[in-house]
Amino acid sequence: MMDTSFRAPPDAVIVIGAGLAGLLSAYLLEQQGQSVLLIESRERIGGRVLSDAAHTGAPFVDLGPSWVWPEINERLSHWSATLGLKLFAQHQHGAAVMEMQNHAVLRQETTYVQVPSSQRWEGGAAALLNALSARLERTQMLFNAQVTLIRHAPDNAVSVVVDGPQGQQQWRGSAAIITLPPRLLAERIRWEPELPASLTAQWQRSPTWMAGQAKLVASYKTPFWREAGLSGDAASKAGPLVEIHDASDASGLSAALFGFVGVSASWRAKMGEAELVQRSLQQLGRLFGPEATAPEWVHLKDWAQDPHTATPADALPVNSHPTQPPRKLPAPWDALVYLGGSEFADDFNGYLEGAARSAEMVVQEWRGQALC
Template sequence: MAANEVPVLEVVIVGAGLCGLALARTLHGQGLPFLLVEARERLGGRVLTRRCEVTGQALDLGPTWFWPDTEPRIAALLTELGLESVPQSDPGDALWLTDPNREPERREEPGGIHAGACRIVGGAVRLVEALAAAVPREHILTGHALRMVHDRGAWFELQVVHGDRASTLRARRVVLALPPRLVHERVAFDPPLPTPLADLLAATPTWMAAAAKSLTTYDRPFWRTAGHSGSAFVRHVQATLGEVFDASDGATDAGALGGFLALNASQRRNFERGLPLLIESQLAQLYGVEAHCGQSYRLDWAGEAWTCSDADRESLPAWPQADPALRGGWLGGRLYVGGSETAGHGAGHMEGALDAAARITRALVLPGGQRAMAGMPVTMEEAVASFIATVSGCRESAPAHYRQHVTRLMSSQSTAQLTQHALLATVEQVYSETLAAIDALMPVLNSGDAGPVHLGRHGLTPKLLAAFQGWNRKLLDWALEFNATSCALSNFPEEHQPDAELQRVIALDLAAAWREFALTLNERLVDAVTHTGFMQESA
């Protein structure tokens, strides 16, 4: 190689949010060469924690919560990294303010508003720091924004910009661990991306990208003394904060109230100078004069160039449901799209970022490189029995997960298409857990006794999928039975007793999710055989 020739890297990961960091940590552990490139000078992407100078509290201005009962990846990762979490403080009533000229209404919320949510002790930044600590610094390049990708066939040539200086990287494979819409708007490709991929990128909204978050700290959580949970919902046209919650970090006796601004990005710009006063006035209307004179912190994510796309800023918030095709390998398996919005489970959440990282890891690391762990099944029969037992356990826990997803969606006021979203979140969780079981069992399932691959179908696929027989219908029937007896859903007639047309639409959604899962399961088994055969031939 000439002295001035740019070396060709094995993998370049663009974006050092949770997805990019988790992927980088795993690739480093597998010994696969890579470079992690980040446009910001800091790591973490949408994860941003600041510390209050007065109270010392950790304040999450980005993602705050995770749900250990329904988000297993982040719960397991926190345990692995030795990071502690605490339940979101919820005891007490919730306040509802629907008229700016009246006192807020106090409502009892059995079980709390946040439905089992937890927070990371010290703020979500602790997770970023722990992941980054496992990646050698020489594998991370910050302050470099990707502007252009040239496909040279054997490798990609990436133009990155640092200030007013441009430089070039080369990589055989590229992972774009960014919100899909940002890729579509900020990165040019030569030749242009296939139209189906470009359309998918443009059509995938970025969760909470145009939101703004406010946090106000106090010397104590005075609202608890009055029997308030700190949760409030403001539903009138003059609202400044649409949703309020107790943001106290629990590390000290101090308190904090957090909230999401009800004003859109344009309104926030127009009222920028007056926002601190408007926020303080609304908190005082909810919780009294003690809410005055706190320490105020605010972040408008709509102004973050590497979070919010123009399309996100100009459109209404939308649920992040990426087309499954976006999760595949593109350009011959050399280009992958990551980020939380592409996840099969937990899209938009920290869980989704980890789900996307795990998916891309499987594509980049050969299944043949996996090793059986102590205590795992050692024969094909034991492995299949273990998988069937996993499916059985997932099926039994699915109704409880559905209830949790319904509660979580209602608490966040995401009541549009509630049953569909809760059911899809439930099946996505089950499919994610069972695919993880397949990955763990792959050293045994790939031992050579599984039967042939015929017309693209692995010999084990029918046997493994049989464990799900009747699954969709049974889950839908259970959900409809629960909805019909739920007092909380009685305020939503279309969800309380869905009509035949809505049931048909839900059934189609579940069928589509099932098809994607079945194809993915078969694809992993077939890929394992293909990679093993290639490795044996190479040997």
Template sequence: MIIIIGAGLSGLLTAYRLKIAGIPFKILEARERIGGRIHTVFGTKNTPVEMGATWFGAYHTHLMALLQELDVHYYEQYMEGTVFFQPFSTSPAQSMQLPSQQASYRISSGTSHLIDILYKKLDPEDVLCHQSVKAITFQNNAVIVKATDVFEPSHVVLAIPPKLWSKKIVFTPTLPDQLKHIAQHTHTWMEDSIKVAVTYAEPFWRQKQISGTLFSNTGPITEFYDHCNRGVSTFALCGFINSSFKHLSTVERRAKVVTQITTVFGRQAEEFMDYKECIWSEEADTFEVSETPLFPHQNNGHPIFGNSFYDDRLFISSAEASSEFPGYMDGAVHSGNTTAKKLIDLVQSV
């Protein structure tokens, strides 16, 4: 049996490939939910909004191939109409023209739909939540994984961000020094992001030929986009706010967000149904304090993560470990596919 630590996109995909190959496994997930940094929540009128990973492009070929394989539909991000930019707090928002760029896409029914499809391909008893791994011991003839329960697999896959496993799991024997150092200095994508969404009964911005897109240097919002569903039957605006606002209360953050979008989009922005937010630095199963400041994507895709350890009994699979588009959903897919192939080849060669 193989233990996969983490039920995010890379972990679930690794498991799916193993199941197809007939190789037994268990996924251990610390959270009460699956999906990791993919997290779609639903507001009034069942309006889906993304608190985690959202956008991708046609150049993300590994993700595109997986969506096609699983028959998961997607649609283009709405960008028609006026785009606003706030350069200074002392001046009003300016309308602007975006340069020609490649389209970005969103998954129909929400990004978590991809997670749900993968989960439904597995047996529920093979995906165990509330299993926070504390220690992994590699002995001559055994591997012992201590979580809420104890497991004795043949191999282990680390499908969570490197900084998490390097700081939260006790390895015996200890991790190689170079691996530990690089992992502890690997940036976890979105770990300090704040995602915000506001839902509405009507898409008033579209009715006024406004795209819903806002870029701002003044804050709290830094980027905002139209977030209507594919059928345009639910309506929302969604994006990011500056991470420095995490120190405010939810009520204070919401008030500042509503003030900003009202200033930009008009009084109708005050008439929202739901305000949803996710402060990823408060997610203990995503965020871990860095000893020194890390720049975005630091050490993402480092070649060391492509190696196996402890006599081919430990493998690394996560978005940050991917050699292609590390940190993104496409990287998670590439990493899951690559790790699964290594394991399948190894197990079937015995």
């Protein structure tokens, strides 16, 4: 288990961000015998991975990413197997429904089956991060800690200034790995010496994938839609949910539906959470029958309202998938600071697969520099 009782030694590598890229970076660094200081602005690990429950004993539901495609997600498949995690296929048996703009509902007897196959982790996507966290032994974690400044130390090391529960603190490390999305990196952290304005401007123009989105999950006693011959898959031109799927657990006994909210972040803010939930439940009733309007509990996660994920710029619609923003840093930072995280991945940008690949990439870069 992770040891939080010691202060990080001065030669520790500082990892900023405890999402998948940060946790996997810390794990890989430990495999090289390296001590790590992992700094996270939230009160939890996970980043955009959030598997939550409404109350004790309730099933966990994914309010962030939930799917893995083993046929194409090579690194996620590797780490799931290495960590002993179990996957199960996304439920797609039965008819799908389509809601037209006038609220007319059409039933399609054959559900469109995703190829390659979509699978999910037993215990939610957070099971992957929890398994990594449980294996950390030389990593100290700081939660609710916001890095505001990175300095180049005179002895060619890195120092970071952190605002946290204990006030402002300064930590020193032999190097740093930053796994924040580029916009947060550009807007939240100052550098001494400063970075070129042209570089931070490019980061500010790089969208954070899914940061402007919202996801709703409704939990029920039973998957009643399956009994009616429905898969739980639905698409809508009316909204507010535009794409809906079965979110039940592997056994199907903990039943749930989830949907992506289609109205913009600005409209969501004007509408308010209560009205958005009410309209969404009314829509689920149109699609799946009156039982869908009375869930045991509902979760709505509006990522555009999460300051640890989104900036105001992320509330604007994104019309294309993000491409890799520039990662190369000028001297003296090029041998001290390494940029990871899903958006900085060389492939699968924005996805969990990209986050895993980026962690492997930055630790390999760090190791190559450490051996010089």
